[in-house]
Amino acid sequence: MSDTLRVSFVGRASEVGHAVPAAAVPGLDASFVEHRTGQPASRVLAHVAEHDPHVVVVFGAGSLPSATVHAIGVPVLAWATRPDRPPGLEHHPDLPDTDERYQAVAARASDYAHVIDRPLPVADEHFATPRRMDGGPRALVIGHSSPRGEALLIDSKHRHEVLHVAAGLHGDALADELAGAEVAIDVRDDDKPGFGQRVALYLAAGLLLISEPLHPRSGLRPGEDHLEIRDSAELVELLHRVRADPGAFHAIREEGRLSAEAFRASRVLPELLAPFAEAG
Amino acid sequence: MHPRRPHGGPLRVAFVGQTTFFEACSLQAPAAGLIPRFFEFRAGGDGEALLAGLREFVPHVAVVFRPEVVPPGLFAELPAVTLGFLSEPLPRGSAAHADLQRRMRDLRQTDASNFDRVVSFDPLIAATAGEVLAIWRSLALPVADRFYAPVTPMAHPPRVLFVGRSTPHREWLLAPAKLDHDLLHVAFGLSGDELVELLHRHDVALNLHNENYPSFENRVSMHLAAGHLVISEELDPQHGLEPGIDYLQVADASELRRALAVVMRFPRVHHRVRVRGRRKAEGFRASRVYPRLIADLLADVDAFGSPRR
Numbered sequence: 001m002s003d004t005l006r007v008s009f010v011g012r013a014s015e016v017g018h019a020v021p022a023a024a025v026p027g028l029d030a031s032f033v034e035h036r037t038g039q040p041a042s043r044v045l046a047h048v049a050e051h052d053p054h055v056v057v058v059f060g061a062g063s064l065p066s067a068t069v070h071a072i073g074v075p076v077l078a079w080a081t082r083p084d085r086p087p088g089l090e091h092h093p094d095l096p097d098t099d100e101r102y103q104a105v106a107a108r109a110s111d112y113a114h115v116i117d118r119p120l121p122v123a124d125e126h127f128a129t130p131r132r133m134d135g136g137p138r139a140l141v142i143g144h145s146s147p148r149g150e151a152l153l154i155d156s157k158h159r160h161e162v163l164h165v166a167a168g169l170h171g172d173a174l175a176d177e178l179a180g181a182e183v184a185i186d187v188r189d190d191d192k193p194g195f196g197q198r199v200a201l202y203l204a205a206g207l208l209l210i211s212e213p214l215h216p217r218s219g220l221r222p223g224e225d226h227l228e229i230r231d232s233a234e235l236v237e238l239l240h241r242v243r244a245d246p247g248a249f250h251a252i253r254e255e256g257r258l259s260a261e262a263f264r265a266s267r268v269l270p271e272l273l274a275p276f277a278e279a280g
Numbered sequence: 281m282h283p284r285r286p287h288g289g290p291l292r293v294a295f296v297g298q299t300t301f302f303e304a305c306s307l308q309a310p311a312a313g314l315i316p317r318f319f320e321f322r323a324g325g326d327g328e329a330l331l332a333g334l335r336e337f338v339p340h341v342a343v344v345f346r347p348e349v350v351p352p353g354l355f356a357e358l359p360a361v362t363l364g365f366l367s368e369p370l371p372r373g374s375a376a377h378a379d380l381q382r383r384m385r386d387l388r389q390t391d392a393s394n395f396d397r398v399v400s401f402d403p404l405i406a407a408t409a410g411e412v413l414a415i416w417r418s419l420a421l422p423v424a425d426r427f428y429a430p431v432t433p434m435a436h437p438p439r440v441l442f443v444g445r446s447t448p449h450r451e452w453l454l455a456p457a458k459l460d461h462d463l464l465h466v467a468f469g470l471s472g473d474e475l476v477e478l479l480h481r482h483d484v485a486l487n488l489h490n491e492n493y494p495s496f497e498n499r500v501s502m503h504l505a506a507g508h509l510v511i512s513e514e515l516d517p518q519h520g521l522e523p524g525i526d527y528l529q530v531a532d533a534s535e536l537r538r539a540l541a542v543v544m545r546f547p548r549v550h551h552r553v554r555v556r557g558r559r560k561a562e563g564f565r566a567s568r569v570y571p572r573l574i575a576d577l578l579a580d581v582d583a584f585g586s587p588r589r
Binding site (some may be wrong): 013036039086095138158163 | 298323446451452454455456458459460462464465466469470533534
């Protein structure tokens with residue numbers, strides 16, 4: 001195997017694309033193929049044939065048919081993720097979740113060489129220095145809405161400058177929105193502990209992360225590299241304080257940016273994936 | 281009580297509302313003798329700060345979106361003709377969706393004495409709203425001129441946009457479409473230049489009701505003005521638009537999915553619908569609607585007076 005690890009990533013750009021470097025970085029030649037659950041996998045196989053990767057990583061174990069996973073001639077890993085869509089759609093007749101024919105052939109964890117269950121890394125191109133902008137700081141929310149999440153956000157949306165993009169953001173448009181914000185808010189669908197899929201992205205982009213308590217914390221330290229909120233009133237109040245004195249939170253943004261180094265794709269991915277390539 | 285209008289001279293018109301939602305419905309540049317200025321005001325906002333701004337501008341007319349959020353008595357001493365513009369759906373009968381009942385409760389908070397006249401965006405809610413306020417006219421929310429753009433060739437693949445908050449009803453309809461396509465869903469927070477730029481970067485726009493009840497959302501006319509192909513749930517009222525001619529109508533998630541699949545595969549297939557929709561959008565143009573509306577308003581108040589004064 002050469003020094004550069006070739007990895008093909010399979011997933012939805014708008015959900016996980018920020019985890020995969022768009023260009024080669026030292027030690028890693030990553031390629032990305034867009035694939036949505038339940039759609040024909042022929043494009044995935046063609047992509048693998050063209051890029052000849054050492055390893056294939058599939059975001060969301062069930063997004064490919066089992067037969068496709070086994071048809072790939074190199075180690076195939078699954079990265080555990082949840083689809084970025086709101087609760088309440090479990091019984092939707094037009095989604096693959098309820099399509100018995102698809103569920104019968106969908107890959108399971110056991111079809112993969114390994115299942116990775118850790119926070120998503122952040123592509124190197126998303127790392128940026130925290131910076132102040134003119135005017136009141138804008139807060140950014142990326143990801144689907146849920147009744148619980150909306151209850152947490154709604155008062156802040158009406159009192160502060162909050163941009164919420166619920167779906168479809170990736171590539172240059174994602175980079176533009178990150179560059180246009182100073183604060184990011186991460187909320188969950190339910191009361192279960194969790195670590196949002198874009199938490200590390202926000203920190204890497206130099207934003208002030210305001211989040212419900214993270215579990216596991218994955219090395220992050222509330223009050224030092226990000227801020228915690230527990231309810232709507234706390235979020236309103238915190239955004240008010242940020243708007244009144246954005247500079248007072250700059251040190252937390254810088255600390256968050258430093259903490260994000262632990263999620264840098266060019267650091268995380270070669271180290272994480274190389275053993276599987278060698279084993280294959 | 282209101283500032284004397286110069287005979288044939290310009291009229292200062294204040295537009296009052298939450299910028300995110302209503303700047304796009306206002307007049308944003310002088311037109312036909314109207315000199316507009318937008319004033320940010322939202323539920324729970326600082327009424328005295330709003331009044332101070334209005335006193336400085338000295339408007340002849342104030343057009344106020346969502347009159348129900350204006351504090352009681354706030355405009356009692358405002359020397360301008362005030363026009364409330366109802367923009368929210370309301371019950372149309374006794375058996376109403378819980379969301380509509382909540383909005384009706386909000387409307388009951390309105391201080392009718394703040395307004396010389398009230399317009400509703402939907403003629404079908406006028407009777408219900410009339411329990412609280414006398415409805416003078418019904419007309420669709422206008423579209424600011426800056427949103428108007430020519431119909432241009434679609435990108436390949438076409439870029440699809442939905443601007444609107446997330447609700448269970450909407451997400452149910454959108455779920456298959458979001459699975460199939462990179463549909464950009466902006467749930468909150470864009471206005472002004474950013475919204476205009478976003479519209480110009482897209483070809484197809486969706487309109488879905490908040491909940492499972494009929495209405496006419498102003499995003500329909502805004503997207504038509506931007507030259508988009510609009511795919512919408514059934515509109516009621518239609519405000520002169522015709523399904524299948526000015527926009528595409530879908531009934532459920534499967535139809536929305538199929539409609540988008542066709543457009544994605546054959547981007548030009550509904551080109552005539554875009555052209556017709558764009559032409560119909562001229563009827564909503566702010567610089568066309570407001571001069572007539574305000575002229576009628578002043579004539580009506582002059583002729584028949586107002587309970588406010």
